[in-house]
Amino acid sequence: MRNSGFDVLLSLNNLRRLMLGLGGTLEIAAVSVAVSVILGVLCGFAMMSKNRAVYALFRVYLEAFRIVPILVWLFLFFFGSAIVFGANLEGWFVSVLVFSLWGTAEMGDLVRGTVLSIPAHQWQSAEAIGLTPWQVRRFVIIPQTLRRIAPSAINLVTRMVKTTSLVVFVGVTDILRVGKQIIEFNMMKNPMASFWIYGFIFLIYFLICYPISRFSKKLEEKWSY
Amino acid sequence: MTAQKRDVILDIKGLRKSYGDKIVLNGVDICVERGEAVVIIGPSGCGKTTLLRCVNGLETHQGGTITIDGREAGSKNFDWILVRQKVGMVFQSYDLFPHMTVLENILLGPLRAQKRTREEASGQAIRLLERVGLADRVNDFPRQLSGGQRQRIAIVRALCMNPDIMLFDEVTASLDPEMVREVLDVILGVARQGMTMMIVTHEMGFARVAADKVIFMEGGVIAEEGPAKEFFTLPKTERARRFLNTFYFE
Amino acid sequence: MNVGFIADAIPIYGRAIIVTLRIAVLGILFSLVIGVICGLVAYCKMKAVDKLTRGYIELSRNTPLVIQLFFLYYGLPKLGVMLSNEACAVIGLSFLGGSYMAESLRGGLEAVSKVQVELGLSIGLDTFQLIRFVVFPQAMAVAVPALGANCVFLIKETSVLSIIALRDLMSVTKELIGMYYNTTESLLLLVVCYLLILLPVSFGLTFLERRVRYAEFGV
Numbered sequence: 001m002r003n004s005g006f007d008v009l010l011s012l013n014n015l016r017r018l019m020l021g022l023g024g025t026l027e028i029a030a031v032s033v034a035v036s037v038i039l040g041v042l043c044g045f046a047m048m049s050k051n052r053a054v055y056a057l058f059r060v061y062l063e064a065f066r067i068v069p070i071l072v073w074l075f076l077f078f079f080g081s082a083i084v085f086g087a088n089l090e091g092w093f094v095s096v097l098v099f100s101l102w103g104t105a106e107m108g109d110l111v112r113g114t115v116l117s118i119p120a121h122q123w124q125s126a127e128a129i130g131l132t133p134w135q136v137r138r139f140v141i142i143p144q145t146l147r148r149i150a151p152s153a154i155n156l157v158t159r160m161v162k163t164t165s166l167v168v169f170v171g172v173t174d175i176l177r178v179g180k181q182i183i184e185f186n187m188m189k190n191p192m193a194s195f196w197i198y199g200f201i202f203l204i205y206f207l208i209c210y211p212i213s214r215f216s217k218k219l220e221e222k223w224s225y
Numbered sequence: 226m227t228a229q230k231r232d233v234i235l236d237i238k239g240l241r242k243s244y245g246d247k248i249v250l251n252g253v254d255i256c257v258e259r260g261e262a263v264v265i266i267g268p269s270g271c272g273k274t275t276l277l278r279c280v281n282g283l284e285t286h287q288g289g290t291i292t293i294d295g296r297e298a299g300s301k302n303f304d305w306i307l308v309r310q311k312v313g314m315v316f317q318s319y320d321l322f323p324h325m326t327v328l329e330n331i332l333l334g335p336l337r338a339q340k341r342t343r344e345e346a347s348g349q350a351i352r353l354l355e356r357v358g359l360a361d362r363v364n365d366f367p368r369q370l371s372g373g374q375r376q377r378i379a380i381v382r383a384l385c386m387n388p389d390i391m392l393f394d395e396v397t398a399s400l401d402p403e404m405v406r407e408v409l410d411v412i413l414g415v416a417r418q419g420m421t422m423m424i425v426t427h428e429m430g431f432a433r434v435a436a437d438k439v440i441f442m443e444g445g446v447i448a449e450e451g452p453a454k455e456f457f458t459l460p461k462t463e464r465a466r467r468f469l470n471t472f473y474f475e
Numbered sequence: 476m477n478v479g480f481i482a483d484a485i486p487i488y489g490r491a492i493i494v495t496l497r498i499a500v501l502g503i504l505f506s507l508v509i510g511v512i513c514g515l516v517a518y519c520k521m522k523a524v525d526k527l528t529r530g531y532i533e534l535s536r537n538t539p540l541v542i543q544l545f546f547l548y549y550g551l552p553k554l555g556v557m558l559s560n561e562a563c564a565v566i567g568l569s570f571l572g573g574s575y576m577a578e579s580l581r582g583g584l585e586a587v588s589k590v591q592v593e594l595g596l597s598i599g600l601d602t603f604q605l606i607r608f609v610v611f612p613q614a615m616a617v618a619v620p621a622l623g624a625n626c627v628f629l630i631k632e633t634s635v636l637s638i639i640a641l642r643d644l645m646s647v648t649k650e651l652i653g654m655y656y657n658t659t660e661s662l663l664l665l666v667v668c669y670l671l672i673l674l675p676v677s678f679g680l681t682f683l684e685r686r687v688r689y690a691e692f693g694v
Contacts, residue, residue, distance in 0.1 A: 080662060166635065195554060199546055205538045205539060283593055320588075324613055
């Protein structure tokens with residue numbers, strides 16, 4: 001071991017490949033977050049319907065995703081698809097599907113909880129000054145909901161980004177898999193590669209998640225009144 | 226109750242305290258002798274609560290001296306933890322420790338801080354509880370008690386440490402009116418037994434009966450002080466007269 | 476559905492459950508220890524150490540367990556730190572869980588009112604006694620729901636342990652699917668096993684939470 005092996009991170013080619021892998025990871029996260037936010041908001045409003053069966057159904061869906069580990073869900077969809085379709089669905093698709101289903105449930109619960117947490121007198125006093133039902137929502141309810149929901153919704157994004165690290169289990173070429181390939185390729189030349197590569201990936205995840213959770217905490221402090 | 230030889234237990238000289246720009250205590254001198262009951266009155270924000278809190282080390286003062294039992298606060302052989310065991314304090318909020326029964330509440334100090342035996346301390350606790358009429362509640366939790374009952378327990382908790390001096394900080398101010406009397410009766414009983422005490426209160430009727438000496442504070446300084454009888458019948462200063470008048474409807 | 480296969484597979488899954496549980500229990504215990512220490516450091520505002528624990532908490536909360544484990548198991552040995560995969564699993568889980576427990580506990584500690592602290596001081600307790608007898612018991616009661624949720628979270632997180640070659644439920648399932656193609660049965664057993672572990676824990680915690688919330692100290 002003549003050198004520290006740090007040069008494995010200095011190779012432009014290696015860095016480019018790692019970043020491509022990271023791009024794949026972030027792509028899955030971005031698509032899942034987008035789907036979750038859109039469907040989650042719809043889901044949340046649907047859940048406020050007075051229909052008990054609809055609510056019960058949502059509750060079961062939410063609890064199912066909460067009690068069973070996400071990785072088990074990935075396995076169910078990945079290997080289970082072979083039973084249903086005769087062939088495995090692609091890892092990328094399974095990942096987006098599972099993360100979106102999970103994110104939608106969590107987001108829906110957040111939306112529902114937040115809207116319900118806005119006190120009734122806000123609706124009443126808004127109506128009392130003569131606003132139309134649409135105006136009540138537009139100027140009173142939605143702005144307050146947005147403020148209250150922002151910190152936890154952003155927190156959910158951090159959780160989803162961290163969860164994307166699971167895609168390596170269903171054969172997606174993400175940053176971890178690329179890292180593994182680089183390490184194997186450099187096995188003889190650079191036995192220290194795994195320390196630097198995995199350390200680097202560790203740092204990358206931190207550099208992505210930390211600012212997001214900082215932002216969420218800042219919003220929480222700023223908007224708590 | 227006038228002692229022949231002065232037996233000073235608490236001596237406060239030139240006490241100063243401020244929060245930022247706001248001066249709360251601006252040079253206060255008080256001397257409390259053993260067995261004396263000193264009542265401090267005055268309008269809200271005059272610094273009387275802060276004064277008590279300084280005596281128990283819950284606030285740090287910025288100027289002047291506090292000497293308790295011959296030892297000056299801040300000097301080398303002075304330890305607030307030890308001093309507080311000899312200075313009992315009862316607060317306006319009638320809080321007990323919510324996770325402990327009445328008996329555990331009372332015994333926490335004697336057992337942990339003073340390292341006394343459970344046998345001896347609980348004997349004293351029960352006797353004190355009997356005196357305040359709450360012996361049947363030893364195993365209750367604070368939630369099960371009324372505000373007045375809790376405040377009486379809080380007094381017992383402080384008494385059970387065998388303090389040299391007791392500090393009462395507006396102990397009836399947060400209570401429902403019908404519970405004020407039971408608490409004041411207990412304090413009066415303690416005073417009659419010769420306990421040294423400093424009482425901050427807005428109950429003028431009680432102050433008149435309980436006090437040996439009355440101190441009237443305003444704007445962070447002592448505006449007037451004197452024996453209770455003189456103060457309430459013939460206050461010397463105009464300010465004290467005006468303050469006392471706010472309590473009467475005529 | 477192949478009943479014979481399920482019967483044969485049950486002992487294999489049983490052993491895997493034990494591996495998962497052993498690591499989860501150890502991980503949760505160490506997490507609590509780390510959490511109590513870091514929570515108290517944050518509560519007491521110990522200046523120098525506070526920076527350190529703050530850094531640890533942010534690092535641990537903002538990185539996935541999978542990545543932490545990869546670094547521990549494949550990266551660190553290059554520096555001469557050799558750990559068995561079980562040790563890695565416990566360390567990784569505790570590293571992750573410690574920060575979650577610390578945050579929950581800090582929340583509980585900060586919920587204890589200032590009046591309670593002053594009460595404790597006024598009867599002459601020292602700092603240690605104050606925390607031990609007055610602040611900590613009350614903080615725990617507030618923190619129980621959050622601590623419980625962390626336990627469930629940590630048990631679920633153990634599902635990634637196969638990545639460091641531990642024979643847990645996930646690796647057993649993958650193996651059986653690969654060898655015998657009894658996909659339905661294997662997946663069914665996998666889900667059943669996780670429910671067997673998680674449902675009782677989850678119900679137990681709901682029960683505990685209700686007791687702490689409604690029976691608050693003697694009603």
